[in-house]
Amino acid sequence: MPGTRAAWEPPGWNAPERTREELVPLRWRGLRYACRVITSDRPPVTEPLLLLGGALQDMYAWPRLERRLSDHMPLVFVDLPGVGTADDLPAEQGFDALAEAALAVADRLGFDRVNLLGASYGAPIAYRAALSRPAAVARLVLAGATHRMNPRLVSDCEQVWRARAALADDTDGSLSAAGSDEIAARAVATLLNTGARDRVAQAPTVARMLHRQFARITPAEARRHAVCHQRLRAADPLPATALDAVRALVFTGEHDDVSTPDENRAVAAAITDSTFLLVHGADHMVHLEREAEYADLVLRFLTDLPLDGLPYATAPEHPGRDTPAGFTPSGCSRRCEVG
Amino acid sequence: MKHVLEELKGILTTQAGLPPAPITADATLADAGIDSMAVTVLSMQLEDRMGVFLTEDELSRAPTVTALADLIASRAAGSR
Numbered sequence: 001m002p003g004t005r006a007a008w009e010p011p012g013w014n015a016p017e018r019t020r021e022e023l024v025p026l027r028w029r030g031l032r033y034a035c036r037v038i039t040s041d042r043p044p045v046t047e048p049l050l051l052l053g054g055a056l057q058d059m060y061a062w063p064r065l066e067r068r069l070s071d072h073m074p075l076v077f078v079d080l081p082g083v084g085t086a087d088d089l090p091a092e093q094g095f096d097a098l099a100e101a102a103l104a105v106a107d108r109l110g111f112d113r114v115n116l117l118g119a120s121y122g123a124p125i126a127y128r129a130a131l132s133r134p135a136a137v138a139r140l141v142l143a144g145a146t147h148r149m150n151p152r153l154v155s156d157c158e159q160v161w162r163a164r165a166a167l168a169d170d171t172d173g174s175l176s177a178a179g180s181d182e183i184a185a186r187a188v189a190t191l192l193n194t195g196a197r198d199r200v201a202q203a204p205t206v207a208r209m210l211h212r213q214f215a216r217i218t219p220a221e222a223r224r225h226a227v228c229h230q231r232l233r234a235a236d237p238l239p240a241t242a243l244d245a246v247r248a249l250v251f252t253g254e255h256d257d258v259s260t261p262d263e264n265r266a267v268a269a270a271i272t273d274s275t276f277l278l279v280h281g282a283d284h285m286v287h288l289e290r291e292a293e294y295a296d297l298v299l300r301f302l303t304d305l306p307l308d309g310l311p312y313a314t315a316p317e318h319p320g321r322d323t324p325a326g327f328t329p330s331g332c333s334r335r336c337e338v339g
Numbered sequence: 340m341k342h343v344l345e346e347l348k349g350i351l352t353t354q355a356g357l358p359p360a361p362i363t364a365d366a367t368l369a370d371a372g373i374d375s376m377a378v379t380v381l382s383m384q385l386e387d388r389m390g391v392f393l394t395e396d397e398l399s400r401a402p403t404v405t406a407l408a409d410l411i412a413s414r415a416a417g418s419r
Contacts, residue, residue, distance in 0.1 A: 064356075067372060205380050
């Protein structure tokens, strides 16, 4: 609403000396995995936040969100099976298995209820966890969510990582600088909306940082990434089943072309008590491009503050309230139609 | 040297989005909040502003903020 833009200050950074970090080894169905638990010397203002990141993110991939939110609630960052320090997850194991492993983290830590944030690849895991045990999820945040990612995009990503892994098969695993650059450039191009580069905050920096990260990926990591994308090719990574019992926030960047605004809105429409909005000047990598806004938005939602009038986002929508019974989301984007 | 430290702090706070308080001379890069994103911003800004070429790896190896400023000052002097 014009004239009612709320003034906002991003959540402040917590000083490292005020936080404690505990590394917790976990085991589920014989697989080893781990989480980091960050706690503060201040009393929490909401339930602990269990964060499930994207396919290329391990439990150390959220340093700024960690600094900004750790003063307000315990934070749990997980290397689920198949990610980071965890054991590999066989390709035939799907998102239900990952959701089960995610809920086992809360159980192991003794948390009856958690706030659950699933970003990108983590979104279907978080959604399935909320579906299977809604009483254990105080609030659900889905960032960059889609019922089914554009098959061509998923296939492109999978091929990039399989190519990286295959290039090392006849060598010691290292690539020439040109080979690494080519792989990294292809991977970056699949994740960033290069056509909106001049409208996305920090776009050149994010592109360069991701390029550097991807150029260093080992063959073993590349195989894991390929398996993650193979899993995304399944029929319904994020199921169309409606979610009635958990309040949710669904958001992404307004220029996201990995999980488009319409796809995110369709996910929100399947959740009865959902809020949907878009962050200005960002694409799929909102947590990097507009990290202060990302933290502010998540903190507001997790502490039940209003999301109206935020200068960095579109007006909140509540598509789940108006969704007719029997609604089935298409989950298919503009790029899907041409692919 | 003090000038470089101020320039460094300026880039980190205005371009990389870090809060100023943790960026003290003796702080480690981690305690100062200098993460991968900040190091990338710094590498790009040093090129653009000062014509100094330092890779993210070189910058990340500095043990403290002071050591980082020393590294930048030394490279800037060498490039003149």
